[in-house]
Amino acid sequence: MSRVIRVGTRRSLLAKTQSGQVASAIAERLGVEVELVEIVTEGDVNQTSTLASLGxxxxxxxxxxxxxxxxxxxxxxxxxxxxxxxxxxxxxxxxIPPREDPRDVLVARDGLTLGELPSGSVVATGSPRRVAQLRALGLGLEIVGLRGNIDTRLGRVTSGDVDGVILARAGLARIDRLDVVTEAIDPLQMLPAPGQGALAIECRSSDAGLVAELAEALDDEHTRAAVTAERELLRALEAGCSAPVGALADVAEGDHGPEVWLRAVASAVDGTVELRRSASGPVSEAAEIGRRLAASMLDEGAAALIEGKQQA
Known part of the structure; x- marks a missing residue:
């Protein structure tokens, strides 16, 4: 009897596409049969409440x-x-397989970029991180909430309900919809969410054999180092994944081998204050780089921004 590995996925197109790509890689590299199993989450069922209110x-x-x-x-x-x-x-x-491009993108009417949208244009996003950084750009945009799957979000633009929406580029890339993008937003303007563009493959820790097989077959060392730095920063800031915190780490060759360069921002949601800092170091110290940068930002008042007190 052939070995079968069951891969759990949410029911959305993006989730099934991502899980399907991972399932195909597992089947090819481990030489096993793979079955996709759909799981319904509360976030999928409740499309009206904000993500923050759902946890x-x-x-x-x-x-x-x-x-x-x-x-x-x-x-x-x-x-x-x-x-x-x-x-x-x-x-x-x-x-953690190799990461997709982690940038945020704009999908706007008439092919417009952020700088080309007239003052007063309505842009939709469900992310406090994006809201804060959009407002900090001072473009005079009206920002409204956004929920639903990718087609629902894109439909807000095509229907004329909003002038633009902000999405993660990686999701559009995975479902082959990059043709709708009107601007890939430079991280100098908008840092992505920690871990954005990367996938996480989890299994039971007691299944040590499968853990080892997946790590050997699918894990990307540089992607893991980059997202480890980003996520350690987020953890040390004690900020949830819906907090107005952005982070992006890159791995590049340094004088003494590969190095992690981490950039981060903590923002007041109204865009009036931003704290942007960076740190770097050896790949082997990725977690410590994240913790060190977080400590520095906390010393400069990041917690007040994250908690909405706006007094950095």
């Missing part, structure tokens, strides 16, 4: 993890930016 983007993760721990699936695939930074008992982050 942040971690609401998309919990149902998959519960299915994993029950033994209903053997592997769960998540967008890494949705994962809480605190480890979950019984769950192992077995692999």
């Amino acid at each position: 942040g983007t971690g609401v998309f993760v919990s149902a998959l993890r519960e299915a994993l721990l029950r033994g209903d699936v053997d592997v769960a695939v998540h967008s890494l930016k949705d994962l809480p930074t605190t480890p979950e008992d019984g769950i192992a982050l077995a692999a």
Whole structure:
């Protein structure tokens, strides 16, 4: 009897596409049969409440993890930016494949860029991080909330309900919809969410053999180092995945081998104050780089911004 690995996925097009890509890679590299198992999450069912009121983007993760721990699936695939930074008992982050382009993008009417949208234009996003950085740009935009799957979000623009929406480029790339993008936003203007563009492949920590196989077959060392720095910064700031915090780490060759360069921003949601800082160091110290930069930002008042007190 052939070995079958069950991969859990949410039901959205993006989730199934991401999970399908991981399932194909597992089948090819481990030489096993793979089955996709659809799991419904509260975030999928409730499309009216804000993510923050549902508990942040971690609401998309919990149902998959519960299915994993029950033994209903053997592997769960998540967008890494949705994962809480605190480890979950019984769950192992077995692999982080090579990352997609982590930038945010604008999809706007008439092919316009952010700088070309007239003052007063309506731009939709469901992310406090994006709201804060958009407002800090001082473009005079009206910013409104956004929920739903990718087609629903894009439909807000095509219907004329809003002038533009901000989305993660990686999601559009994975479902082959980059043709709708009118601008890839420079991280100097808008830093992405920690972990954005990367996938997380989880399995039960007790399944040591599968953990080792997935790590060997699918894990990308440089992607893991970059997102480790970003997520350690987020954890040390004690900010949830829906907080107005952006971070992006790159791995580049330094004088003494590969180095991590981490940039981060903590913002007041009204855009009046931004704290942008950076740090770098060896790849082997990725987690420490994140913690060190977070400590520096906390010393300069980042907690007040994250908590909405706006007094950095």
